[in-house]
Amino acid sequence: MNLSLRTATASRARRRALVAMLAAGVVLTGSIIGSPLEADGAAIKYPSWSDVQAAVKNQHVAQQQVAEITKLLGTLKSNAAAAEKVAAQRGEELQEAQMAYDEQESKKEQLQAQADEAERVAKASETRAGQLAAQLGRSGSSDLTSDLIAHPGQAGSLLYRLGAMSKLTEQANGIYADAVQAHNTAQGLTDQAKVAASALNDLAAKAKTALAAATAANEAAQAAVSEQSANESRLEAQLAAIRAKRILTVASYNKGVQARAKAAAAAAAKARAAAEKASGLTGVPSSSGWTKPAGGYITSGYGWRVDPYTHVRALHAGTDLGASCGSPILAAASGTVIYAGPYGGYGNFVLIDNGNNISTGYGHIVDGGIMVAVGQQVTVGQQIARVGSTGWSTGCHLHFETRVGGVATDAVPFMAARGVTL
Template sequence: MSTSPSLSLRHRSRVIAAAVAVVLTAGTIAAVAPATSASAAAYPSWSDVQKAKASKSAQQAKVTQIKGLIADLTEKADAAEKSSEAAGAAYQTAQTKYDDATLKQQKLQSQADAAEKTAAASEAQAGQLAAQLGRASANDVTTDILTHPSKSGDLLYELGAMSKLSEQADGIYSQATQDRGVAQGLADKAKVAESALGALATAAQQKMQAAQQAAESAQSAVDAQAENKARLEAQLTLLTTNASDVEARYNKGVEVEKARQAALARAAARAAAAQPGGAGGGAPNSSGWVRPTGGYQTSPYGYRLDPYTKNYALHAGVDLAPGCYSPIYAAASGTVTFAANGGGYGNEVIIDNGGGISTAYGHIVDGGTLVSAGQHVSAGQQIAKVGSTGWSTGCHLHFETRVNGAAVDPVPFMAARGISV
């Protein structure tokens, strides 16, 4: 099992800290693998600590040094995590702007297309009247009245009808001109809106990459804290107690934790290999797609009053609520491009499914991301577990389908691929 390098860093830090806490009992010490020689060089060795016990002054100095190192590790991990959270929020804001602008541009284009049809119809009607008037004017009605006075009543009626037809034509021409102006105005607005989408798409992509990088840096800081803090706290115990086998028990704890992590990885691999069918996951259909999880749809795509922010905004996906910790599956095969803090999306995974299509999975439970950026996944493979992180009021999966980076309604998108959500 590979775990996202950035999801829920504070949670993972607490879990790791609990695992590596140095509890000097008759049992073993749960700890992560020791730091590499390069990183360990900046920290006291067990020999340094043992020597410091030779005098009270040296012992106190070493205690002060180790406590300072522990505080520094904690400070760096916290700062890195805050940076990751800020980057995730910036990405989410940029993505939301792009999604919103794309939907508005599509509506403008739809209105422009409808106005174009109306203008074309008005112009066609005006053209037909022009042809009718042209045919009528071929007969000189005034001459007919003078040469055929007995028919003057009929001819005068014809003259009046032509006059009314001319007035009607003027109105139709005026409407056609107005319709053409409306169509052109909407087309111009749609074009301006479309030209702005490129910059918004680029910004969203850049912010997403920055969030991923920040998450990976934060995870490195958390891992360093967990690795070195466990050893430093064990060394503090050696300095401040009469225990003589602290180092041996610490090393034994490291091995125990390695074995535990390996067992968890094997269990995750077995679970991923035995993909359940039913409401979500399972074998992909003939289109190569699966339902991303079970549960009913609790919120559709579109504008709504956000239950978390209380603001009217675009909900760029659909919410599916199968229950907390339920499995989340890759809706189609592809490459993970994002597995990190997504701001309001909470812990999020994004998969590039090829052909300009990508799928996004939000609100993943803390510690429930089972993939990492750059990893290839298969349709129906479990990638995460349902949670309620980010802007969420309860456990659910926020599922998005994106075309060229912009969110589209997942219901018709998935229906076209034989999947009901």
């Protein structure tokens, strides 16, 4: 067999092998991982590896393929960025709605407390006025003129009694007037508290709607990022294959992907172990099934304050724990994740429904540090995120909230009642 015939035979053999590999699925195809994003109303179409192989052999096709892949990469990044922007906006709306609800609840409680105090004062004044009225009745005859005529020798004593009764009457009238005023004040404050309570219903509905919108937007953003991650490395590998004029098989491609994933997982595990060691957290729950969510001491407590970031007086609905950057955030109790994503001034945020009308929130999580998803079941002490300084934050810390009936409450006594010291 001459050289040209052997070459032709070998070439045909390689083509048959390539066709067999393609038929067997050995060479990568352009199948899409997950749900494809929409581009101009149609699903994004990715080039297959057979397209790449053809492009390797034809310089003109190669240039077209490079342009197409580069455009797809740009579309992926653009879609992901747009989805993340929408998610951030919905998260901000959710945080504002929850803050308005918490502040209104706080004002309603203050008004009701003032109303209760005014009512107490009114009742005390009524009691005192009644006592004076009784004392006035015991001071003597109601007809002092007759007594004066009948007992002229006791005129001095009778006149003294008359003056004393006049004084008692003045005091009784004054105290009664105070009681009436206190009653009116109590009623006014009670009416204001009822108005505030009525407004709470609207605010609660808005917060619920905002939570649903934010959750949907965040899921869309995660899908966009997943789409980008799933296809970006493939497209870049295809570009490299075209430029290097080589064919990449499933085996070599997957080997590289697995190696990078393994290295990343090992690095993440090492970082988590170091962070856990530095924080001193054990994650061991108390007898009531609760645990401290992060390391560090309290740097800012619950209550009204001038926000160190916005410099505006507002309700600080949580308790800040000065944990170090990247250190673990643990689920304070077992439950179901009902939100995980951007949350306005709280930065990246996770909200867990812990059952019994109780929920816990974790804010300022580092970018990329959320380790759970909506609907996921978590156990007490499980790491759900890493500490960061996102949102309205001046340094790494955990903003920790405890909510009862959807309303934020002071986490220090709440956790203390469950055997946990923050």
